[in-house]
Amino acid sequence: MDTPLSPTAGNHAVPPSEPHSEQLFGPPSEPLTAGQLRELYSLMVAVRHLDTSAIAWQRQGLIPGYAPELGQEAAQVGSGYAVDTTRDFVFPTYREMGVARAMGVDMVAYMSTHKATWHGGLYDPQESRLAPIQAVVGGSVLHAVGWAHGQTLAGTADATLGVAMTYFGDGASSQGDIHEAMNFAAVMKAPVVFFVQNNGWAISVPTARQVAGGSVAARAAGYGIPALRIDGNDVVAVVEATRSAFAHCRAGNGPVLIEAMTYRRGPHSTSDDPGRYRSLNEERDGAGEDPLERFRKRLLADGVADEAFFAEALAAAKAEEEEIRAGIQALGSRPGGEMFDLVFQETTPALQAQAANWREESEHV
């Protein structure tokens, strides 16, 4: 029989510990400038607005489904912001819209995957430095290890190594591939940042029922991988931790795991009903303070930004969302021939024959 859930199941029961930054070796990064702090805020507002709008898009029938990241803006924008898109590469799941936006990915092309236009989205992954959206939980984590080992093999001098950053959650941490990936990366000293967003919930199952051993970060120790468990709702802490992890990897010291403690404030997806597994009170207690509001207060208190700036950022976010929505609205279906053309680089006679039949018969419909 299941043990009864504590009423505090979810993430607020697991406060983040201090980062173990003494385990990381690499040149320290410059403190964030006021301009960068404002840029981070603008990104978070843009992501928040696009994310909440996407749920409305789904309700309005513009897209068939969406996996919101409400509450994870600091974790996603902060980590994505630390990526050097001239040399690093990022491996997302299906809930990394904030990462994509922070990396400067074409957002119409990115959001097209939620319109079910094409599985991996329409963005060019090589150019964007963002692997195609991945529906298999934990599926791309090993790819990051392979890509990263490729950087080592390519013989790039240390300190200029490209780093792979791979995203997964507390739920995915149960997958065998995650453990294989951590072990492979550690054995090969591959420059990989395992970025875990522990958002408290794998659909309906809370972290307490998912993760043995106290935390995902604790597992890293078993592989000899330094781990940082950070407040994933503090965007500055996320940028700093991610930058120090990148510096550690780039210097040839092997992988790092970051467990960013955050909270999935919304449903798992637009098809989910959190009311079946958590109460509004639990949600409020577990979520803690809104990361966006928290950052806004901090910028105000530090005199980095004022109300006029916040208003401007929101207006820009709204304009951006309108543009993306128009792009998504205008997006037609892909031509059916692509189904056949994109299976292989070198097609097969059987596939050509099927395509020819399809073409002939669909023309008569």
Place this chain on the structure above:
Amino acid sequence: MSNAILESEAAMADGTPRRGVEQLSMQQALNRALDEVLAGNPKTLIFGEDCGRLGGVFRITDGLQAKYGTGRVFDTPLAESGILGMSVGLAMAGFHPIPEVQFDGFAYPAINQIVCQIARMNYRSRGTMPMPITLRVPSFGGIRAPEHHGESLEALFAHVPGLKVVSPSNPHEAYHLLRYAATRPDPVIFMEPKSRYWQKGEVNFDSADPSGSRTGASPTGAKVMREGRHLTLVAWGAMVARCLQVAELAAEDGIDIEVLDLRWLKPIDEAALTASVRKTRRAVVVHEAPLTSGLGAEVAQLITQGCFDTLKAPVERITGFDVPYPSGDLEDEYIPNIDRILFGIQRVLEYRRG
């Protein structure tokens, strides 16, 4: 030592393709193919369990780590999903991985990475992330190995969109097909018949097709291994040699059998298949895998579709049974043997309509 041999060894030392004809085992032929592939393309990498220092449990990668270094040929931790998942990332980074799973049955733990990732990444990425991965799988039975060390996974792989599947039947085919597969931009499952690893045969390094037969001039498509008039035996991998034996025996009774080595199990060379059966008007397909939903069903359908008007009898399938691949002596009961194939031929020859 003759000059020819000395020249041949000199060629090997700098990795340039060999010339001439040599007697080699399939293990040697595969090893040489890999040697030349590594020499020819600095982006090719060989890795898997025990592939490095040991040279693989079947010694297919013997000596390659010493020659090309631990960056090009390396041992991985013992985890097949890890090996194949890592291959995806390396391919994304511009490499041509040639991973090995040690035995066919251990491809199962990697199925998620093979089916959900390797096979689909080109499609998912709209062709921007091709997966030039040549997965070597020591395959099929016949070596009295423990459970999961003898399996026939061709139908499983052939069913997956995005994968190509090939199996060599002799050292010559092994050399040329592997060299070809390892230069393709798409994922190829390379199924090596492990029971044939130590059988020697003539390898013509100059030509992919020493026999000069019409259908086998390139390393693509099927190949007629023996011409005949009365019936076509369709086979691949280790079953080709067995079918050639059967053909010799049948010839003593005046039955003239054609043996078609399918070689590519995806894509299947439909033109060669139907050309052969249109001529012989009878076909028996032989494979080690279980009967139900085996590749024999696909072959039989292609023959029926292409040769219905001229077929003299329904296509017969001589296969393994719908049971887990057995071990020990039971292997002899399971793998199609000469008698079972001969019975199948007899049923087809004696078939009368109505």
